[in-house]
Amino acid sequence: MTKSITGGTPRVGVIGVGAIGRIHIRAWGANGIVPVAFADANPEALAATVAEHGGTSFANGQDLIASGLVDLVSICTPPHFHRPLALAALDAGVGALCEKPLARTLEDASVIAEAVARTGGFLTVGFCHRFQPQIEALKQMVDSGDLGTVMQFRNRFAGHNPDVERTWFANPDIAGGGVLTDTSVHSIDLFRHLIGEPVRIQALTSTRETDLGPLLSVEDTATLILQTADGTIGTIESSWRTPVGEWTVTVFGTAGTAVVDYDDETLRVKRPGGDWETIDVPPGDRFTREFTNVLAAWRGDEQLRATVADGLAANRILDAAYRSRTDR
Ligand SMILES: NC(=O)c1ccc[n+]([C@@H]2O[C@H](COP(=O)([O-])OP(=O)(O)OC[C@H]3O[C@@H](n4cnc5c(N)ncnc54)[C@H](O)[C@@H]3O)[C@@H](O)[C@H]2O)c1
Known part of the structure; x- marks a missing residue:
């Protein structure tokens, strides 16, 4: 387990190049960062992204994280994959901007929050609003x-x-x-x-x-x-x-x-x-502004304005909301 090495300008990878992944690429670009690596389970989507933006492609996010090519990843896959990808990033000392919800379940969100605490890693949640x-x-x-x-x-x-x-x-x-x-x-x-x-x-x-x-x-x-x-x-x-x-x-x-x-x-x-x-x-643009905060926090100039605790709290409220519905 390695603490994320923050500071300076991160080398960024984007995992999941669907609807929000494309917005991440744009928002990184608006902040002067061209992602250097992309991963997606869909080969066509991945090939189209690399054709448009360059960079190295990976069939899965874990390989991208382990490649040594990136310091920080956007996790833009469906929620079920947030937990394994966030844990892989934290364990590799790679920072993460994980899309909302932090995780598919409260249990998964708790495991991610524990991993952030254990590793001292850099992780923020995509609460762009x-x-x-x-x-x-x-x-x-x-x-x-x-x-x-x-x-x-x-x-x-x-x-x-x-x-x-x-x-x-x-x-x-x-x-x-x-x-x-x-x-x-x-x-x-x-x-x-x-x-x-x-x-x-x-x-x-x-x-x-x-x-x-x-x-x-x-x-x-x-x-x-x-x-x-x-x-x-x-x-x-x-x-x-x-x-x-x-x-x-x-x-x-x-x-x-x-x-x-x-x-x-x-x-x-x-x-x-x-x-x-x-x-x-x-x-x-809310995404551009969100990523500006992420980069400022990466450099140590600002606090992250959406923390893993915020992601966990939202998952906890979602969990209580579903239970309130079925407990009746
Ligand atoms: N912040 C926002 O406003 C906002 C908006 C839309 C979506 N989201 C969130 O972003 C995430 C993705 O949503 P989307 O709308 O982009 O979905 P999408 O279906 O458009 O794109 C998801 C992409 O991930 C790829 N993928 C799936 N499993 C993968 C895996 N295991 N490894 C690598 N790639 C994989 C898919 O092939 C696809 O290209 C979700 O968590 C969603 O809730 C956030």
Whole structure:
């Protein structure tokens, strides 16, 4: 076991070059880093990536990690593979940016967190929404008391995920769960980030056969209610079967209500007796900003803003949410 050798400019590898892997390649590039190695179980996807970006290709992530070519890896595979890849990286002294959820199960997440503690390794979780500029501005409003006492939080991340039944997202053995695990894990992290640690957790989930698709083995629609010890209540909604998408985060306080809308990338605030006002927030790409923090933390200039503890906490809340559903 070796502690990650951090500092300077890391040589980066990307494991899993699907949808989010491609975004990682772009976000590394936006930070001046061209990944030097790629791994994917799909030979065509791997060949296309290397043809476009150069670098060395590996059929599996463990070989990439063991190659000695990289200091830091993006883990962009489906959740089932996060645990073995994170452990391989930590044991090899290679840093990791592991996509959300940290792991498929709470047990896997706990094992990764223990490995980080044991090795002193560098590992962060892909909670990119913390870096959305309007969310950063909303956090400042909440933390400064600008909205007064926060009474409620509401977040809907929902849309249509066509043909999801044909993908790993609908396979609980690979994904861990459905839309609650896939999408609401971001919302859970936002609740913890903006509001605080929930002590009460209650979920309702469903899957139904509709015009948009068949019954799934996992939930396609979920509502999760969280509450902090001091009483703030959060409502989190997600669905893969509501084609009129909504991507909003709202905080309701005694001194005002603030809404982040991802559709037009705005932060709007309304005070008691006032009109809606749009707050001026400089635009920015959340992934680019996330990776800027990762690199600054790698150099020792900043703290990681999404830690393994945050990933573990989100997995713990997901686990409690599913149990709240089935315990009834
Ligand atoms: N942060 C975000 O906003 C965000 C967005 C999308 C996905 N994600 C997360 O990223 C991960 C991947 O999601 P995706 O949408 O990119 O999926 P995807 O299916 O588009 O891509 C996954 C890739 O991993 C490859 N793969 C599968 N098993 C592998 C293995 N054992 N070793 C190497 N490669 C393997 C597949 O061939 C595929 O190319 C998931 O954990 C997902 O939750 C995060």
